[in-house]
Amino acid sequence: MSIVEFRNVTKTFGPVVVLREVDLNIDKGEVVVLIGPSGSGKSTLLRCINALEEINGGDLVVDNISVKAGRSQVRHIRQEAGMVFQQFNLFPQMTALDNVAFGPRRVRGVTRAEALEQAKALLAKVGLAERGHHYPSELSGGQQQRVAIARALAVKPKLMLFDEPTSALDPELRHEVLRVMQALAEEGMTMIVVTHEIAFARQVGTRLIFMEDGKISVDGNPAALLANPENPRLREFLQHVH
Amino acid sequence: MEFDWSIIGEAMPALFSGARLTILITIAGLVGGLLVGFLAGLMRAYGNAFLNAVAFAYVELIRGTPIVVQVMFIYFALPVLADIRVNPMTAAVTAIVVNAGAYIAEIVRGSFLSVHRGLKEAGLALGLPMWKVLVYIIGPVAFRRMIPPLGNQFIVSLKDTSLFIVIGVGELTRQGQEIMAANFRAVEIWSAVAILYLLMTGTLTLVLRVTEKRMRIL
Numbered sequence: 001m002s003i004v005e006f007r008n009v010t011k012t013f014g015p016v017v018v019l020r021e022v023d024l025n026i027d028k029g030e031v032v033v034l035i036g037p038s039g040s041g042k043s044t045l046l047r048c049i050n051a052l053e054e055i056n057g058g059d060l061v062v063d064n065i066s067v068k069a070g071r072s073q074v075r076h077i078r079q080e081a082g083m084v085f086q087q088f089n090l091f092p093q094m095t096a097l098d099n100v101a102f103g104p105r106r107v108r109g110v111t112r113a114e115a116l117e118q119a120k121a122l123l124a125k126v127g128l129a130e131r132g133h134h135y136p137s138e139l140s141g142g143q144q145q146r147v148a149i150a151r152a153l154a155v156k157p158k159l160m161l162f163d164e165p166t167s168a169l170d171p172e173l174r175h176e177v178l179r180v181m182q183a184l185a186e187e188g189m190t191m192i193v194v195t196h197e198i199a200f201a202r203q204v205g206t207r208l209i210f211m212e213d214g215k216i217s218v219d220g221n222p223a224a225l226l227a228n229p230e231n232p233r234l235r236e237f238l239q240h241v242h
Numbered sequence: 243m244e245f246d247w248s249i250i251g252e253a254m255p256a257l258f259s260g261a262r263l264t265i266l267i268t269i270a271g272l273v274g275g276l277l278v279g280f281l282a283g284l285m286r287a288y289g290n291a292f293l294n295a296v297a298f299a300y301v302e303l304i305r306g307t308p309i310v311v312q313v314m315f316i317y318f319a320l321p322v323l324a325d326i327r328v329n330p331m332t333a334a335v336t337a338i339v340v341n342a343g344a345y346i347a348e349i350v351r352g353s354f355l356s357v358h359r360g361l362k363e364a365g366l367a368l369g370l371p372m373w374k375v376l377v378y379i380i381g382p383v384a385f386r387r388m389i390p391p392l393g394n395q396f397i398v399s400l401k402d403t404s405l406f407i408v409i410g411v412g413e414l415t416r417q418g419q420e421i422m423a424a425n426f427r428a429v430e431i432w433s434a435v436a437i438l439y440l441l442m443t444g445t446l447t448l449v450l451r452v453t454e455k456r457m458r459i460l
Contacts, residue, residue, distance in 0.1 A: 052363055071371070079369035089364035093382045093458075103368045106378055135458075148364075155368055 003028050003063055003159055003190055004049055010057030011044055011214075018044045020214040021058065026192065026207075028158075031185045033201035033222060034194045036211035037237060042194045045211065046161050049192065050081045063158060079107055082152030086164040088144040090136040096123060096147045097132040103155040115154075122150040126180050142173030146180055153184075160184065162193040196241055202226050210234045249430040253421045260417030261438050267331070267413060268400045271338025275399065278339060279346025286351045288376070297347060304344035310405050313337035317409045334406040334413075342399045349391045353384040386457050393450040397443050404439075414438055 004026040011019035018041045026032055034042040047053040048060055051067045051074045060067045062077045090099050100119035104110040110118070123132050126146040136144050145165055152160060162181065166174040178200050185191055185204045195201070201208050201222045208225050210218035210233075218231045229235040285297035304312065317333040320326045328336070357380045365375035404415035418435040422428055 050367055052367060075369045075371060077369075078367055081367075083364075083367040085360060085364065085367075087358075087360050089358075089360035091361060091364070091379055091383075093386075102378070106374055107369045151364075152368075 001028055002026060004192070005061040006045075006048075006058070007060065008058035009048065009055050009060050011041070011048060011053060012056050018214050019048070019055075022214075022216060024209075024216060024219075026190070028190050029188055030207055031191045031205050032193065032207045032209060033205035034192065034209050034211060035196065035198075035201065035237070035241075040211040041214040042211045043163055046163050046192060046194050049159075049161055050078045050083055052083075079155055080157050081159045081161055082155060082157035083161045084145070084148050084152055084163065084165045086167050088136070088141070088148045088168070090144055090148055090151070092136050095133050095135055096128065096139065096143075099136070099147055100150045100154050103151060107155055118154060119150070122154055123147070125153075125183075126150045127176070140173060141169045142176045145169065145177045149177070149180055149184075159190045159192070162191065162195065164194050164196070166195065166197060198226065198238065198241055210237065212237075243429065246427065246430055249425065249427045250434045253418075253431060253434060256417045256421055257414060257434055257438060260412060260414035261442065263331075263411065264400070264403050264413040265442065267334045267338060267403045267406070267411070268396075270335045271403075272342055272396055272399055274335070274339030275342030275346055275395075278343030280350050282343060282347035283350025283354070284376070286347060287354045288372070301344045301347050304341055305348075309337060309341045309402050310408055312341055313406060313409055316340075330406070330409045330411045333409055334403065334411045337406070338399050338402065341402065342395055345395050345398075346392065349388055349395065350384075353388040353391075354380055356387060357383045389450060389454050389457070393447065396446055396450070400442060400446065401439065 002025040004024070006022045006024040009019055009022045010017065022045065024045075034045065036042045044053055048055050048067065049062055055067060063080045065073050065077050067074060067077060090096075091102065094102065097116060097119045100122050101112070101115035104115040104118060105112060120129070120132060123129055126149055128143060128146055128150070131139060131143060131147075136147070139147065145168075149160075149165075165181070166177050169177065174197070178197060181191070181193070181200070182204050193200070193205070205222040208218070208220060208222040209216055210225075210231065212233055218225060218229075218234050225234070226238070229238055282297040282300055285293040286301070289297065313333055316336050317328065317330065320328065354376075361379055361383065362375055365379040366372070370378075403411075403413050406413055407416045407419060410416070414435060418431050422431045425431075
């Protein structure tokens with residue numbers, strides 16, 4: 001059963017066409033890895049799913065709700081589709097615990113005590129049980145990104161969107177974030193990941209999508225595609241990324 | 243010439259009552275100015291085209307005219323124009339509200355818009371409505387950034403109350419002027435007046451600095 005459904009979606013920024021009549025179905029439990037050259041539209045595609053970008057044509061249905069259904073419906077979509085950003089975007093005035101407890105308190109209306117209890121468990125899950133009382137500025141990039149993942153999970157989404165979650169991190173900090181993402185995938189979370197981490201795509205992804213020029217040009221099994229990329233553009237792209 | 247301390251002693255009760263009035267006008271004016279300023283600033287930052295235009299016109303009108311002209315207008319022109327008769331004190335407070343409000347609006351707008359847009363997106367992505375994003379996420383970060391420029395505006399407004407001498411409000415400068423006119427001791431009286439202003443602005447600076455220290459600027 002599909003949880004995200006792009007129907008002929010077009011997105012433009014002024015005169016620039018970023019997504020060209022994209023059709024795409026993503027089912028529950030899939031771990032979709034989106035790759036492609038910069039400017040190919042992969043981040044925009046991701047941001048259309050939770051309506052951070054408004055689509056200009058076609059329709060996009062997430063958890064049976066159209067992104068065009070109006071503000072309160074869009075908020076519902078966003079509660080079901082957690083997002084992790086390249087720049088973490090933690091709330092700087094709050095501790096790690098309060099960052100994670102924030103969503104349940106302000107979105108789901110959970111009491112502070114209960115939200116903090118959940119937040120502690122989530123921080124432990126991402127390996128940061130000891131860091132709860134630190135502010136984002138006191139955490140490393142990898143730690144901040146793991147807090148950001150916990151914050152998104154706290155709202156209990158059905159689907160997680162990752163927008164280049166490791167691109168702002170030093171190489172030695174990437175693996176701690178990727179490990180958390182892998183654990184999440186193994187629990188059966190539906191994930192859509194924009195990334196350049198080819199190893200992650202191969203080991204964790206259940207589906208690989210290669211985008212270029214606003215269109216999906218390759219879509220298939222990661223292991224097969226990476227072992228034998230028939231599409232010449234994909235082959236060329238992989239040579240540059242490796 | 244000889245500095246006669248007894249002159250200051252005699253003048254103190256009148257100067258104190260003037261200073262009290264100065265503080266009163268400043269506080270009342272700034273409370274109102276903050277309300278107006280937040281409203282106009284948020285209209286400028288997040289309002290639709292109409293709200294934005296209204297707030298823009300207000301800010302430009304006030305920033306583009308001297309505060310003396312504004313208070314004269316409120317006190318002398320409004321009664322003629324609209325048959326609204328106000329006492330000097332009301333005119334003075336209104337002038338500070340309207341004047342400070344315009345400057346505070348720009349401070350508020352600038353601070354809110356200076357907050358990294360990623361924070362707004364992170365809030366929206368959790369499923370919050372925009373007003374909650376402003377209240378719980380952007381507002382607290384912006385507020386910290388507002389403190390230094392707000393401090394400036396508070397001090398400017400406090401000193402601007404001296405201009406209300408023109409409509410006869412018995413604030414500090416007016417009191418000094420009246421005593422001076424009676425005894426011609428310009429050095430003593432204006433020294434005392436200046437020091438009272440310094441004490442008031444100094445206290446304000448201190449309060450702001452403590453507030454700033456207690457909050458981490460983000």
